[in-house]
Amino acid sequence: MHAKIPPKYWEMAIAATATATAVCLAGIVGIFLAQGPQNLTILWPANAILLVALLLRPRREWAAICGMSWIALFVLAGTVFHSSVTTGALSAVNIVEALVGAWVLRRKHGRNIDITRRRVFADVFLWAALVACLISSVLAAPLLAPDSADIFAFWLSYFPSHLLGVMILAPLLLALTTDRAAVFRRRSRSEIGLVIGGAALASIAIFGQSAYPVMFLAFPVLTFAAFRVGMAGASASTFVFSMVAIWFTVRGIGPVTLISDVDATRILFLQILIAGATLSTFPIAVAIAGRQRVAMQLAESEQQKRRILAQIDEVVFETDLQGRWTYLNPAWEDITGYSREDTIGRPWDEIVHPEDKEIVVDAVNRLITSDEELAEYNIRYVRSEGTIRWNASMVRALYDEQGRFAGVAGTMRDDTERKLAEEQLVAAREAAEQATRAKTTFLANMSHEIRTPMNGILGFSELLLGSELTGEQRRQVQLIASSADALLALLNDILDISKIESGRLDIAREGVDIAQRLRDCTALVTPMAEAKGLQVEYSLDPEIPCWIMGDGLRLRQILLNLLGNAVKFTESGHVRADATRREAGRESWLDIAVSDTGIGVAADRQDKIFEEFQQAEYDTARRFGGTGLGLAISRRLATMMGGTLTMTSEIGKGTTVTLSIPLTAADPVYWQEPSRPMPKAENVGAHVLLAEDLDxxxxVIGAMLRKLGCSVDFAHDGHDAIGAVERSEILGRPYDLVLMDLQMPRLGGVDAARAIIARDPESAPPVVALTANIFARDAQACRDAGIKDILTKPIRFDALGELVQKWAGAGVDAGGDAASTVAQPVADMAEQRDAAAVAPSLEERYAMRKRDSIERIGALIRQGKLGEAELGEIAALAHKLAGSAGMFGDADFGTLAGDLEEAIEATAADERLERVESLFARLSEAA
Amino acid sequence: MARIVYAEDDELIAEHVRETLSEAGYVVGIVNDGISALQAIKIKHPDLVILDAEMPGLPGPEVLRKMRTDPKLFDIPVLMLTARRSKGDEDLAKYAGANEYLRKPYDPDQLVAVVNSLVPDAPKRRAFG
Structure with missing residues (x-):
C-alpha cells in the first residue's frame, strides 16, 4: 500500500535539510573565523541563516527546520566542545535565538518581510538582533564559562558576535530572497557587481596593510554603495567588508592591529567597526528604498492618470492666468482637429466663435470676482477645418500658493447634437403653433363665410313668411327656412366639434339654476313631442341645491340634444328627464337621466353611437334625420365637465341616457329676467343706423327694421358709420340705436364703436354688434369698446325686435337696462332670447323664493350636520327673506327670518343647532 | 324725467323698488354690484343714486366714497339703503357722505318721499374724507 506523500511534506523535508546544511556550512565559516582563548567567533553567521529560513517558510515547517538545524549545530559544536550537555544546550540556545526573532517578526509582519521597509528593518534590528541575541547570550554565557568569574567576559564576546552575525547576514539574505527585492534586482546586475567589487577592493586595500589606520575610509565606500544599489547592494558590500576585515585581522594584518596588541581588544574593536558600518549603511538603504517606493507609486499613479485622460472623450484643460492653454488631454484633438502640441501655449480665444467670446470672459470674471466655484456655459467653437460646432464647458478657477488667480481648469464637451435637437424642437413647436393659429383663423373665417349667406336665406324666408302668401307658397317658404335651420344646426355642430378637438372650447364655471334649465329644455321639446302624442315630464331631487356650478350653456346644449333625440326616436309613450343627487364617497354627483319609450339601440351599437357620425341604424339618418354629431359632442362636453355620459337601452323598450357631472353648490346668480313680458315687436319707431358691408x-336687416317701424340709415364700413353718426347729430336727428357689423373692411366694428362712443360718451347712441362669431374674446373686446349688446347672425326677426325694443324703445333711456346689462356675461344673451316669454309677477316670484328657501333650509337642517357652509347658506337665505318680506306684505315672516339669521351669527356653537331648529320651525309655520 | 341708478343685489327687492319709483315717474336703472354701479354712474350721470349697503364686490359705502372723491360725480345725491339690524351701516353711511339713508324693509311711500326730497334740490354737500 503506497500512500502518496503530499508535496508539502516534501517541501518541508527539503527546507529543513537545506537549512540545516546551510547552517552547518555557516557554522564552519564561523568557527574558522574563531580566534581568541575562548574560541569564540568574531562573527557568528549560522543563526542568521536559520532566522531567514524560518521567516521564509510556513510555521508548520518550523519544528522540522529547527530540529534538523539543532542536529547540525550539535554536530558542529561537538568538534569544539567536549561535553554533550554543553553542546546540546548551546545548540538549543542558538535555535532559541533564531526562533525569538522569527516569531516576533512573523507576528508583526506575517509572511510579508520586506527588509527595505523601515518598520521591518527596525523590528529585525530590535527583535531579531538585539533582543534575541541578548537572550541567547545571557543563556549561553553561563554554559560557556568554566567558572562564574568569566561569565561577563564570555558574554561580551558572545553577544556582539551573534549580533553582528544577524545584522550583517539577515538583511542580505532577506533582501535577496523576498519579492520586493526583485525591484532592486532590476538595477543592472553589473552595477551591483561593480559596487560590491569596489567595496571588496577598498576593503582589501584598507585592511591589507598595517601601516595606516584608514579603516574608517571604508565608510564612505559603503555609504556610496547604499545610495547606489539599495539594500541588496548595501548589505552585500557590508558583508564583504566585514569578511575581509575579519580575515585580515585574524591573521594579524590590518590597521586594527595598530589599535592594540590584545586580541580581545582587537576583536572588540573590529566588531564595533563592523557594527558602525552596518548602522551607517543600512538605514540609508532603507530610507532610499522608501523614497523609491514612493517614486514608483507616483509614477504608477501618473500612468493611471494619463490613461484615464486619454480615454475620456471630453476635453480636460488648464490655462494659465493669461488664458493660454497649459494642459490638454488627447480628446482635444478629436474635438477640435488641432494637435495638442500646436495648441499648448496659445490663447483660448483663438478657437472660440467671435460672438461667443464675451460669454467666456463673463464666466471667468464671475469665477474670479464672486463666490462661484463653477461656471458653466455653452458656446460655439471653430474646428480646424472651419466648421462651427457647439460645446458645453464647465470651468473652475485655479489659485497659486498665495491665493492669487492662476488660471482656469475645466472640461468641455461637444454639444452640437443636443443643440441641434433643441433647435429642431423649437422649430417644430413653432410650426405646430402656427398650424393651430391657421386652423383657428380658418374656423373663424369659415364661420363668417357660411353664416353670412345663411343670414340671407333665413332673413328673407322670415320676411316672406310675414307677407301675404298662398298656402302652397307658405309651405314652400317654410321648407326653405327649415332647411336653412338644419344647415345652421349642422354648421354649429361642426364648429363645436372642431373647437373641442382643437382645445378651443372652454367650459365655463358659473352658477346655474338647474331647475330652470330643466324646465326650459323640456319646454322647448314639448311642442314637438305633443305633436307626436308623447308625454314629456321632468323631476328634480330636492337634495339638489338650487344653484350649482357648471356651464349653463353647454348643459343646456347636452340636455336639448338628449331630449331631442328621445323625442325623435320615440313613436309612442313618454320622455322623461329625472335629475337626482348621488353620493360617492366624499363627492356628490348630479345624474340627469333622460329616458324614453322609443325604439331603443342595439347592444352592439351602444358604444359606437357616441362616436362622430354614427347612428343606431344605418338608415336612421334617412328615417329620422340628424347628423350624428350631437351625441359625440354631448359626450365630449360631459367629459370636459369632469363627468360622463352613459347609455342603457333595449330594442323596442326604450333608452335611457344619463349625464353625470360633479355637483357643487354655487352662489345664486341673478341674471336679469326681463321684467316686462317681451311684446311682439311692433312700431318701435326708432331711428337706427345699420353699418354692414354686405349688401x-x-x-335683409334693413327690411326687418322697417317692418319694426324703424327708420333706417345705412353705412358701408366703420368710417361711414362714424361719419353718419356725426351728421345725424348735426342735423339734429341723432340715432336711437347703431347696429354695427363687426367684420367690415377698412375700419372694423369694434374700432368704429369705440370711436363713436369716445366722441361723446354721455350721449352717444347705444351700439349693438352684429357678428357671426361668438368667441369669448370677441365678446370681451366688444365690452371693452363700450358695445352694449351682441346679436349673432343669422339675425332672427324676433330677436331683432326685442333688441331694438330694449335699446331704443320707449322710455327714453332704456338707460336703466343699459346699466344693468353692462355687468352681464354676453354669452347669456343668446339663451335669454330663447327663454320663456312670459315672466311671473313679482309677487309670484317672492312666493317662489319663500317656498324654495324654506324647502332648502329644511333640507339642510334635516341632513343633520350644520357646518360652516350649511350655516352660511341658511343665513344667506334667511337674510334675503328678511330683506324682502317687508315689501311684499309679509313683515312678520320677515322678522322671524331676521331672527333666524341673527341666531346663526350670534349663538354659541353648542346651542346653535337647537336654536336654529326651533326658529326654523316657527318660520315654516308662519310661511 | 329724472334718472336714477339703483344698486341692489337682491333682484326681488330691486324690481319692487323700481316698480314703485317708476310709478312715481322716475326712470330706474338697476345694477347688481358696486363696480357696475360706478360704471353706470359714470356713463349715465343720473340725478340720484340709490345704494344697497351690502353688496358683493364693492359695497355701498365704498361706492359712495369713490363717488365723493371724483370731481365729476361728487355732487350727485346718494340714498343709502341699510340692512335691517346693523347700526354700523348707518354710521358708515353718514361718514361716507350719503345724503340720506333708509332702513330695509322700507315703506314704499316713505321711499318715494325721500327720493322726491333728494332729486330736484341742489345736493346737500357733506364733508368727505
Whole structure:
C-alpha cells in the first residue's frame, strides 16, 4: 500500500535539510573565523541563516527546520566542545535565538518581510538582533564559562558576535530572497557587481596593510554603495567588508592591529567597526528604498492618470492666468482637429466663435470676482477645418500658493447634437403653433363665410313668411327656412366639434339654476313631442341645491340634444328627464337621466353611437334625420365637465341616457329676467343706423327694421358709420340705436364703436354688434369698446325686435337696462332670447323664493350636520327673506327670518343647532 | 324725467323698488354690484343714486366714497339703503357722505318721499374724507 506523500511534506523535508546544511556550512565559516582563548567567533553567521529560513517558510515547517538545524549545530559544536550537555544546550540556545526573532517578526509582519521597509528593518534590528541575541547570550554565557568569574567576559564576546552575525547576514539574505527585492534586482546586475567589487577592493586595500589606520575610509565606500544599489547592494558590500576585515585581522594584518596588541581588544574593536558600518549603511538603504517606493507609486499613479485622460472623450484643460492653454488631454484633438502640441501655449480665444467670446470672459470674471466655484456655459467653437460646432464647458478657477488667480481648469464637451435637437424642437413647436393659429383663423373665417349667406336665406324666408302668401307658397317658404335651420344646426355642430378637438372650447364655471334649465329644455321639446302624442315630464331631487356650478350653456346644449333625440326616436309613450343627487364617497354627483319609450339601440351599437357620425341604424339618418354629431359632442362636453355620459337601452323598450357631472353648490346668480313680458315687436319707431358691408345683409336687416317701424340709415364700413353718426347729430336727428357689423373692411366694428362712443360718451347712441362669431374674446373686446349688446347672425326677426325694443324703445333711456346689462356675461344673451316669454309677477316670484328657501333650509337642517357652509347658506337665505318680506306684505315672516339669521351669527356653537331648529320651525309655520 | 341708478343685489327687492319709483315717474336703472354701479354712474350721470349697503364686490359705502372723491360725480345725491339690524351701516353711511339713508324693509311711500326730497334740490354737500 503506497500512500502518496503530499508535496508539502516534501517541501518541508527539503527546507529543513537545506537549512540545516546551510547552517552547518555557516557554522564552519564561523568557527574558522574563531580566534581568541575562548574560541569564540568574531562573527557568528549560522543563526542568521536559520532566522531567514524560518521567516521564509510556513510555521508548520518550523519544528522540522529547527530540529534538523539543532542536529547540525550539535554536530558542529561537538568538534569544539567536549561535553554533550554543553553542546546540546548551546545548540538549543542558538535555535532559541533564531526562533525569538522569527516569531516576533512573523507576528508583526506575517509572511510579508520586506527588509527595505523601515518598520521591518527596525523590528529585525530590535527583535531579531538585539533582543534575541541578548537572550541567547545571557543563556549561553553561563554554559560557556568554566567558572562564574568569566561569565561577563564570555558574554561580551558572545553577544556582539551573534549580533553582528544577524545584522550583517539577515538583511542580505532577506533582501535577496523576498519579492520586493526583485525591484532592486532590476538595477543592472553589473552595477551591483561593480559596487560590491569596489567595496571588496577598498576593503582589501584598507585592511591589507598595517601601516595606516584608514579603516574608517571604508565608510564612505559603503555609504556610496547604499545610495547606489539599495539594500541588496548595501548589505552585500557590508558583508564583504566585514569578511575581509575579519580575515585580515585574524591573521594579524590590518590597521586594527595598530589599535592594540590584545586580541580581545582587537576583536572588540573590529566588531564595533563592523557594527558602525552596518548602522551607517543600512538605514540609508532603507530610507532610499522608501523614497523609491514612493517614486514608483507616483509614477504608477501618473500612468493611471494619463490613461484615464486619454480615454475620456471630453476635453480636460488648464490655462494659465493669461488664458493660454497649459494642459490638454488627447480628446482635444478629436474635438477640435488641432494637435495638442500646436495648441499648448496659445490663447483660448483663438478657437472660440467671435460672438461667443464675451460669454467666456463673463464666466471667468464671475469665477474670479464672486463666490462661484463653477461656471458653466455653452458656446460655439471653430474646428480646424472651419466648421462651427457647439460645446458645453464647465470651468473652475485655479489659485497659486498665495491665493492669487492662476488660471482656469475645466472640461468641455461637444454639444452640437443636443443643440441641434433643441433647435429642431423649437422649430417644430413653432410650426405646430402656427398650424393651430391657421386652423383657428380658418374656423373663424369659415364661420363668417357660411353664416353670412345663411343670414340671407333665413332673413328673407322670415320676411316672406310675414307677407301675404298662398298656402302652397307658405309651405314652400317654410321648407326653405327649415332647411336653412338644419344647415345652421349642422354648421354649429361642426364648429363645436372642431373647437373641442382643437382645445378651443372652454367650459365655463358659473352658477346655474338647474331647475330652470330643466324646465326650459323640456319646454322647448314639448311642442314637438305633443305633436307626436308623447308625454314629456321632468323631476328634480330636492337634495339638489338650487344653484350649482357648471356651464349653463353647454348643459343646456347636452340636455336639448338628449331630449331631442328621445323625442325623435320615440313613436309612442313618454320622455322623461329625472335629475337626482348621488353620493360617492366624499363627492356628490348630479345624474340627469333622460329616458324614453322609443325604439331603443342595439347592444352592439351602444358604444359606437357616441362616436362622430354614427347612428343606431344605418338608415336612421334617412328615417329620422340628424347628423350624428350631437351625441359625440354631448359626450365630449360631459367629459370636459369632469363627468360622463352613459347609455342603457333595449330594442323596442326604450333608452335611457344619463349625464353625470360633479355637483357643487354655487352662489345664486341673478341674471336679469326681463321684467316686462317681451311684446311682439311692433312700431318701435326708432331711428337706427345699420353699418354692414354686405349688401344682402343690409337688405335683409334693413327690411326687418322697417317692418319694426324703424327708420333706417345705412353705412358701408366703420368710417361711414362714424361719419353718419356725426351728421345725424348735426342735423339734429341723432340715432336711437347703431347696429354695427363687426367684420367690415377698412375700419372694423369694434374700432368704429369705440370711436363713436369716445366722441361723446354721455350721449352717444347705444351700439349693438352684429357678428357671426361668438368667441369669448370677441365678446370681451366688444365690452371693452363700450358695445352694449351682441346679436349673432343669422339675425332672427324676433330677436331683432326685442333688441331694438330694449335699446331704443320707449322710455327714453332704456338707460336703466343699459346699466344693468353692462355687468352681464354676453354669452347669456343668446339663451335669454330663447327663454320663456312670459315672466311671473313679482309677487309670484317672492312666493317662489319663500317656498324654495324654506324647502332648502329644511333640507339642510334635516341632513343633520350644520357646518360652516350649511350655516352660511341658511343665513344667506334667511337674510334675503328678511330683506324682502317687508315689501311684499309679509313683515312678520320677515322678522322671524331676521331672527333666524341673527341666531346663526350670534349663538354659541353648542346651542346653535337647537336654536336654529326651533326658529326654523316657527318660520315654516308662519310661511 | 329724472334718472336714477339703483344698486341692489337682491333682484326681488330691486324690481319692487323700481316698480314703485317708476310709478312715481322716475326712470330706474338697476345694477347688481358696486363696480357696475360706478360704471353706470359714470356713463349715465343720473340725478340720484340709490345704494344697497351690502353688496358683493364693492359695497355701498365704498361706492359712495369713490363717488365723493371724483370731481365729476361728487355732487350727485346718494340714498343709502341699510340692512335691517346693523347700526354700523348707518354710521358708515353718514361718514361716507350719503345724503340720506333708509332702513330695509322700507315703506314704499316713505321711499318715494325721500327720493322726491333728494332729486330736484341742489345736493346737500357733506364733508368727505
Amino acid at each position: 344682402i345683409n343690409r337688405e
